[in-house]
Amino acid sequence: MVFDIIASLHWQTKKTMENTEQTLFAKRFRGFFPVVIDVETAGFNKDTDALLEIAASVLKMDDDGVLSIDHTVHFHVEPFEGANIEQAAIEFNGIEPFSALRGAVPEEEAIKEICKVVRKAQKAAGCQRSVVVAHNAAFDHGFLNAAIERCKIKRTPFHPFVSFDTTSLAGLALGQTVLAKACRAAGIEFDNKQAHSALYDTERTAELFCLIVNRWQQLGGWPLPEIEATEEEQDSAAKTTE
Secondary structure (H helix, E strand, O other): OHHHHHHHHHHHHHHHHHHOOOOHHHHHOOOEEEEEEEEEEOOOOOOOEOEEEEEEEEEEEOOOOOEEEEEEEEEEEOOOOOOEOOHHHHHHHOOOOOOHHHOOEOHHHHHHHHHHHHHHHHHHOOOOEEEEEEOOHHHHHHHHHHHHHHOOOOOOOEEEEEEEEHHHHHHHHHOOOOHHHHHHHOOOOOOHHHOOOHHHHHHHHHHHHHHHHHHHHHOOOOOOOOOOOOHHHHHHHHHHHO
16 A cells, blocks of 8 residues: 555656646757857867857747757957967967957956856756757867866856767768868858857857757657556556546
8 A cells, every 4th residue: 555655656746747837948958958159279178278269159949849049149268377378279270369359358257158148048948957069069068167167156057068069960960070061061151261260160050950950850850759658657547546
C-alpha cells in the first residue's frame, strides 16, 4: 500500500512537471536559451591572452516556432591588465589593441552588459539558463568563461560548459565545417572582407544556426511525436482513480 502511494505521488509529480506551461522556446531546447557568441582575441590562451572584441546575438521565436535574430550587442574590449598580446594574432585579425579609435571599453563593463542583456532575454523567453552557440564553440566559450571569472561575476546566465557548436551542426546539415563555406552552402551571403569581426561573424553564425534549426523543423524533425505512457505509468494512473 505504501509503495503504491509513493508510486502514485511520483507519477503525479512527474505529470505535473510535464504539464507545466512552457514557452515554445523553453520546450525547444529543454529550458536552455541559445545565445550566439563570437570573440576576437590576441592569442589562443584564454587565461593569458587579451579578449579584444565580443558580440552576442540574442534570438527570438515566433508562434510557429521559427527562430531568428532579435538583436546583437557588440563591444570592442580593452586588454585586461597584464594581458598577453600575440603579434601573429593581431596581424591575423587586424585589430590594434591600444588604438583609441576602437572605442574600446573595460572588459568588466562589456561582460556585465552582455550578461544583463542575456539574462533579461532569457527570462522573457521563459528559459532557465543560457547556452553559448558559436562556431568552434570551445574557443569562444573558453574566453567568455575566463572573462567572467576575471570580472568576478557570480550570477552569470551562461551554463559553464554546455554549448551548441555550429561547426558540428553545419557538418551534419550542410556537409561544411568552415563558417564561410557553410553559410554559402546554406544560401547565406558571406563577405570574406568583413570576416574576423566579432559583430559580423556572430550575426552570420546566428543566421546559420537559425537556418539549421528551422530547416530541421520544416523537415518534420521537430516537434517530436508524443510517446505513449508506459504500462507502469498507466497502472499507476489507474490506481489513483480507484
